[in-house]
Amino acid sequence: MRNTSQINRWRLILGSYAKKQLSFDGDGMTENGISCMDLEEALDFLYNREQGEDVRQGSLDASRLTAVTWITKIRKLFPKETVEVLERHALDRYGMTELLTDREVLEKLEPNQELLKTILQLKHLMKGDVLDTARRIVKKVAEDIAKKLQQDIRRSLLGKIDRNSDHPVRSIRNLDIQKTIRRNLKHYDQEHERIMLEQVYFHGRTRRYSQWRVVIAVDESGSMLDSVIHSAVMAGIFARLPMLDTRLVIFDTQVVDLSSHLEDPVATLMSIQLGGGTCITGALQYCESLIENPHRTMVVLVSDLCEGGSVTALLGVSRGIIESGAKLICLTALDMEANPVYDRRTAQQMADLGAHVGAMTPEMLGDFMGKIMNG
Secondary structure: OOOHHHHHHHHHHHOHHHOOOOOOOOOOEOOOOOEHHHHHHHHHHHHHHHHOHHHOOOOOHHHHOOHHHHHHHHHHHOOHHHHHHHHHHHHHHOOOHHHOOOHHHHHHOOOOHHHHHHHHHHHHHOOHHHHHHHHHHHHHHHHHHHHHHHHHHHHHHOOEEEEEEEOOOOOHHHEOHHHHHHHHHHHEEOOOOEEOOOOOOEEEEEOOOOOEEEEEEEEOOHHHHHHHHHHHHHHHHHHOOOOEEEEEEEEOOOEEEOHHHOOOHHHHHHOOOOOOOOOHHHHHHHHHHOOOOHHHEEEEEEOOOOOOOOHHHHHHHHHHHHHOOOEEEEEEEEOOOOOOOOOHHHHHHHHHHOOEEEEEOHHHHHHHHHHHHHO
């Protein structure tokens, strides 16, 4: 007995070049009522590129598609998760930069962090209406990332647990178990051997508004792109907190201070120039010049620590920052995955000086900074 569904799946995997050996079975429709020929046309438009452009002759169905019609077609044929994979393959694997240089196509792409990364890498190709559309996408994705991070970051930094006052927000995180049991002991039910809770108590949170200065220095290396995005978004969140005076600088062989753009994530992210050399020493020297009250300053270096200049000079300026009393935090990755690729020898040397070195998720960095501020 022929399994029509499996046969049609195999044909879609093999592509139109297998049509002489294997035809679509049955009525050529999927279980969802979608034409297998339409699916094949959409997939061929992208994956025939594995064979080279010279094989895409005028007689092929896929040749009738353009980037614009292809984007429209895959959104109708495939679920959202599959569309995102196809779009990512088109941009990363096959270099279909026309997806980002045509406003109509760009507007149809799914706004997500992968698209944001691609825009930042290819923004030099964009002009006019295309660039305006790209900026709207950058704004949307940056705001989505900020919404995911903001609550946890604010919780980490807005103070420490105050066990002498009640918290107005009732949540299990702030439950004061000892006080609740102690205050309700008089309601103990001896017959059923249990405490009857008439009142539940919660910890309060004391807010400290004595300012700390946080200087975030971000390496623009291409390998650090995820970390650059999260650093820029977090700097914007920090800038809205009353206890932090936040500065943001990005660097390669030059240093650019973006502190005046912290309220505008689009301006911050679109200022990034990926690639080029790396001079961490110069960036830390600039950060050192921003230190006014060392004992209430944190310098957060986000870098793979692959120094293009003198490592000895890098260690020298790092030692000066640490010995001044400021906190030096070296993040080899700052994103949701926290998978670092970095120079381990330099990282160990920085740690030996007294720097805090490691990869962190944004939430982990917020908690870490909260401990320093409340310590």
